Amino acid sequence: MIPPCAPKLSQKLLSPYTTTIFTNTLSLLHEPAILFHPKLHQPSLLHLTTTASLSKSDHLNSAHHVFDEMLQPNYKACNTMLKEYTATCQHSQSLSLFMCMHKWNLRPDCFALAAVAKSAAALRNNVFGRSLHGFAAKEGYAKEVAVEKALMDMYSRFGLLSESYKVFDEMGWRDSVAWNIMLTGFAREGLSEKAMGLFYSMHVCGVEGIKPTAVTIAVILPVCAKLKLLKPGLSVHGLAIKIGLDSDTLVGNALVSMHAKCGRVLEDAHRVFLLIGCKDVVSWNSIISGFLENGFYEEAFDLFSHMVSMRFLPNYATIANVLPICAFVEDGRYYGKEVHCYLLRFGLEKDLLVNNALLTHYAKVGDMKRVEFIFKQMHSRDIVTWNTVIAGYAMNEWYSKARDLFHELLSTGANPDSVTLISILPVLAQLGDIEEGMKIHFYILKHPVLLQETSLMNALVSFYGKCGELDDALSVFKRIQKRDLISWNAILSTYADNEHCEKFFDLLHEMIHEGISPDSVTVLGVLRVSILCGIRILREAHGYSFRLGYTSELVVQNAILDAYAKCGKVDAAYKVFRSFAGKNVVTANTMISGYVKHGTQENAETIFHQMSERDLTTWNLMIQIYAQNECTNQAFSLFHELQNEGLKPDAVSIMNILPACTSLASIHLVRQCHGYILRTSLGDIHLEGALLDSYSKCGNIIDSYNLFRVSPQKDLITFTAMIGGYAIHGMAEEALGIFAQMLELNIKPDHVIMTSLLSACSHAGLTDAGQKLFESIKEVHCIEPTMEHYSCMVDILARSGQIREAYEFILKMPCEANASVWGPLLGACKTHKEVEIGRLVAKRLFEIEGENIGNYVVMSNIYAANERWDGVGEVRRMMKSKYLKKPAGCSWIEVEKSRHLFVAGDLCHLRRVNIHDMLTSLDQQIKDPMVDMMEV
Structure with missing residues (x-):
């Protein structure tokens, strides 16, 4: 039976306010909800279930039907359940139960009503929340402190801080919780100054019983940290100590975070952390994060x-x-x-x-x-996942994989964000994939939101710049809505990288005219361009850096030193180096690097020995300069010394020591380097190419090819090393086969590979293949032939006996031939006893490199082979007049991991007697093959 006091809902006229609440509440019920609990001691409302497939009118009709048949529940039990639903985050059920109570004319208490307001806030139901406020005012709850605080919190969570503050302002009595709610609202919305003002008002209000709590301090400290307000933060810290909250976990965590964000992680943050009485995981996270951020x-x-x-x-x-x-x-x-x-x-x-x-x-x-x-x-996976892996490939120079993964992301139907595009654009620039980059540009144009991303537009400028598309780069730059300093640096770097000095300085003047102040990156660009313009402009750039006040920055100091060194003014670089007050290991390394570029070993040694601190780069540079000057003993000595210092060789160390191993033709040492690379997982494509090249130069082409075959990431460097290895072993057919593989992978050859291939054809006598290859350099591969290519072509013709054709080929060259072109022809003239052309070639060589004794010796031998003794005498007179003397021949061999050095005329070897006996025996066997080997 339905009691008379509970008439059917269809018979009761709902007020407009009630209808609004009812409709809005039911609109939330998209999932099944149990409205009551057995505690209510009433029939269960499990059958009051709504589904997502029902329309709003279906919800309403279903609820009407159930409400008509229900018995009136107990109001105390309903209040209890309202609070329980909110406490257990069953917010939809809380709102539904409140509607049922309203239907039954059951009046909730103030705490239950506060719970409903909290549920409305959690569901972000703005309309219901305003209606609830109206209900509270109508029913006389508006001045209940619990309801007022709930409404304040609700409005602040809606982002309606003006409404929240209005409730706060009209409160008859405000306790600390009310202040905290208002403070939290301002802090949550980023209104830091208002939060600080409210905190000050709370602190000085003078109302008895109102004082900052742990929550107050935990709310206001992040505001201080965000604004980097150290002094106010320290004042709050002092207040926490005064009221005895400094060891509280919540306050302690906030203090740790504040001090860390203000840069005082070592001084204060760690000390506060140690004083926290009961540390939790947040305490540890705060201090770890603080150390990391600093x-x-x-x-x-x-x-x-x-x-x-x-x-x-x-x-x-x-x-x-x-x-x-x-x-x-x-x-x-x-x-x-x-x-x-x-x-x-x-x-x-x-x-x-x-x-x-x-x-x-x-x-x-x-x-x-x-x-x-x-x-x-x-x-x-989310977009952060994809972005991380794409950026990882880019960071580790796996550019093709980064591009492939980007395409895979697009195939999933997901839309790349600005971070994705910023990551992939440099990859496409490295790959030279201008077409793909233009597609991204078109995608950006179709999404106006992306056009407003200045960082993305900056990346697009850099992309076009690295691809050499200067007009497109400038066009994108002009379309940037909010240009920042990075935008200007990007376009300036574009013109600097492409060596357009005049346009670079025009843009620099335009940037300054617009009131944009240069930074150190701008100055670095100016220095880079000044190298192209000569020493006078470089000195002006140096003065410009000084006037801007950036010469005290180490990165600028290093750039200035490097610029002078690249201009060939190493002495000027050293004067600048001595003038720097704040020199460190990086500055000294830069100076040594300048000496390395110019082969000035003694000066590099001087700085090296003066350094009080050295890093791995220092050792690597010194090993490099010793290796390139063929001081192999010093190179290996330093390599061992750096390990004794506790440093571990990196990829650069191994790349620097490998030439020393190669100069000794020591396959044993190369294998030691290879083993170290494998043990330490030094996966580097450049290092792999250097190792492959070293095996080849030490005579082990089989190991070289095996390393090439198992390489997972073959690029131009790897192919260059393998083709070069086959070339020096005279294996032209194999070299051409590797070249064909490279072309199948769409790897564009460069002038180095073409030189290696021509050299291989020359040594193998493949004249026709060499000529076709030379013709393809410009016609097929669009590479302008270099002097090395012409030299190889002359060698191909000359070795095949086409001496006159080779000579005419040189005369028809579009540029003046140098010694590397004439030299092979002179050697061929000796082989084929061609005196007249040899004499003409030698005359050119004597003019070009008059101090090279090898040319005189070859020409003398050509005369002698043809019994032209007058010519021999003439050449020797020329050598004598120039005080030229042939250096002693030198060779070495490695036997059982020991190196043996031999110099012509030298009698220092400990086993020279045994060696000469063996040579005598071998000489006898050569002259008389019938000598019994056993007798020997």
């Missing part, structure tokens, strides 16, 4: 290790903070693997945030195989 990576990782040792269980946020640290600490790749194992052990690896952090870490340490494995195992 660049103290080693210390941050030590804190994480200490946290684990104290048996605190890290959460997702901890891992997301720690993993990026691993890439910046020594042996970070191994620490990263330990953290990864930890994740697997505690089942945290399924979280998307954690997986993204793992991808970032492995990408930073160059372990792209692990990145690919994790990426393939992920069940869910």
